[in-house]
Structure formats: structure tokens, C-alpha cells
Amino acid sequence: MTAILAACLLLVAAAGLAVVLTGDPARQALTLSALSLLLALLFLALEAPDVALSEIGIGTAIVPLMVMLAVRKIHAPGKVDSRSAGR
């Protein structure tokens, strides 16, 4: 059990670092969703199924979707800001 917990913790820390170091917010939506999935696994390992369910619904679906839509609105070519093209 402790081995699973330790593995989950290290994966969560690595995923958190990856989210922060991902410069492009559109890619961040994907890494954030991976981080949330790992967090949900960690919460399951910590015997918190309610929290894990909540994290899966929010972290892997709603928040990344909103981030993606916000990025599309802000950075889409010909829109408000034409910085990052190619989407």
C-alpha cells in the first residue's frame, strides 16, 4: 500500500512540475487533465473516493475544456490576439 502511495505522490509531483513548465496554455489543458487523473488516483489511494470523483469530474473535464475554449478565444488567428497561429 505504501509503495502505491509513494508512486502516486511522485507521479503527482512530476505532473505538477510538467503543468507549470508547459509554456503553451493549449498544451497545458492536456497536462492539467493528466495531473487531475493522477491526483484522483492518489485520492483513491488515500481512501477518499468522494474527493476522487469530484477531482475527475472537475479536473479532467470541466477545467481543461474551459481553458481550451479560453485559449481558442484569445489566441485564435484573426481574433483578439494573433500571437499563436496554427489552430
Next chain:
Amino acid sequence: MSRPVRYVVFCLGVVGLAILLAPAVAHLPAFGSTFHPYRTLAVAAAVAHRTANVVSAINFDQRGLDTFGEESIFLASVAGAALLLRPGEHETERRPLGHARMLDATRLLGYVLLPLSTILGLDLISHGNVTPGGGFQGGVVLGTGLHLLYVAGSYDALEKMRPTTLFEWGEAIGAGSYGALGVAGLLASGAFLANFVPLGHFGALFSGGTVPLLNIAVGIEVASGGAILLSHFLRQAMFTEPAGGGRRASGERDE
């Protein structure tokens, strides 16, 4: 604040945090210990009110007032975001042109997953007092699941299935009925959000008194709020654009 100044402030913040955290961490309970006084009290209180899911019992029975506050934050945030995301004066909304081109497999997946996610969401809400889940989690699943229709490429169907006014009403009704149940508890038992409904049998679908009712109220509110948020983001990102076009070149602000 320029970039170097920002880094200096960040470093000062981390040093300050470290100074405060060091003694705090030293006094944290050992990880995995058996000393949990709140656990002992909360489990006893939940069992007394015949609620099998102790987490739901805490959220909707023992700490019901805190959840009312959290629900108000939810309501205010959704209202604020919806306000900020409505099309501005200098923007036009363009209607989507028919069906987007989607892979048939993707479209099928959207249609198949929609009823599944709806059932899962309703199940999570209705069994929140006995199994893991509840109004918050089920509401999120319902509100997000509806947008699978967009993945299925059918924006028209989404518009029909997602009458925004209905969800605005749902949001208000969900938040209002939570407060109404609180006032009913006040009238019946003399305390706001008191658990005044018959408690039922431990582990049964209708057990825990007001817990399943409050779960439904929160479920309606969270599902509506999630649907409102996503629909506004979708509208802004996909179908709203500056009226004149090329406003960027003129450099003026849309006030």
C-alpha cells in the same frame, strides 16, 4: 511590476512561507496515525442520523451552513463569469453553419456516452447519502455530459437540449431550495438547516433525513451552473467575433 521585481517578490514570499511552515510542519500529526478526534465525533454523529456516507453527512448535515456559503460562492462565480462572457456591444454572434464535419465514430461516441453520463450523474446525486458521490459530483457529471452533444457535432441538438434560460432557472431554484430547506429546518426544529425530516433506515436510499434532499438541491444547482459556464465559453470561443474585424490595427479599445 516588471519581471525581475516579480521574481524578487516571489523569492521573498517563498522565504516567508518557509519560515512560517517550518515550525508548522514539525507539529503536524504523524502521517497515518490513529489519532483523529474529529473522525470519531463525525462518524458517531453521522451514524446517529443514519447517513452511511459520512462525507455527505458532514457536508449537508453537520456543516450544512458552510456548504450553504460554498454554494453561494459557486452561484456568485457562475453569475460573474456569465456576465463577463456575454457578447459585448462591438461583437456579433454568427450562427454555426449546419453540422461540423466530424468522424462518424466520434459522433457515435458522443451519442452513446450522453445517456450513460446522464444516468451516472443522476445515480451519483440520488445515492449520495449511501455511496460515494453526491450533489457536487453528480451535478458536474450532468453539466459536462450534456456537452458531449457538441462532440457529436450537433450544435442544433445541443441548443435544443440546453435551453439556457431553463438552466438559469435551475441554478436559482437549486440555490433557493437549499435556503428554503434551511428555513424549513429553522421553523420545524428551531435551527437553520436542522435535520427535521424522518431519518429512515441506515444504508437505505431515503435515509439521513435532509441529506438526500440537499444533495438534490445542490445537484440541480451545480449541473445548471456547469452547463451555463460551458455554454457561455463555447459561445464566446466559437461563435462570437469583433463586429468590424481588423480592430486590432486601429488599436482602440472596445469600451
Next chain:
Amino acid sequence: MKGLIYFVAFFLLIIGAFGIARSKDLVHAVVCLSVAQAGTYVLLLAVGYQHHASPPVFGSPASRPTRDVVDPLVQAMALTDIVVSATVTALLLAISIQIAKRNHSVDPDELNAVEG
């Protein structure tokens, strides 16, 4: 083990704050804020954990609550926190979109010049 879980909780908090300080894009900063928030969930659940205990949900009426369970109080806090934080994230993203519309930039450095 104790060291590791508390370390990961504070690591997420600090790395998230670092991301906000380093950010060149308001949307990026909002996502980094969610990482920092994740640290608080880990800390809460770490405080309530007990080795070899079950989740605080008693399944059938047959299994009466005699077993040891992990602390449900911190779980209730983390659970509502996650849902409410999502709507706050939505509010921040909506504000970022408004800033982009008005100033045609979401880079904090460029925004300084606009506001100053």
C-alpha cells in the same frame, strides 16, 4: 512517508506560485493557480489519513460502522473546495478573455505598459 506526502503538498503549492510569477500569459497563470490549489487538497487528505483504515462510507447495513475509517472531515472540505475552485477558475478565465478583448494582450509584461 510522512516527509514525502507533506513535501509533495508544499511542492505543488510553491511550484504553482512560481508558475504564476514566471507566467507570460494570463491563462497560463490561471492554470498554475489550479496546481497550487491541488497542493492544499493533498495536505488536507494527508492530515486525515490513517494506515489500514477504510473510506468513510459504510456500504450495506450489514457492515455496521465498527471499522476504523480515515477522517471524513478533511475529505468534505477538499470535496467542496474542488468544485468551488472550478467556478473561481472559470471567473478568472472570463476576466482574462475580457482583458484580451480590451487590451489585445494577455502578457502581464505588456499589460503593465497599457495600465501604467
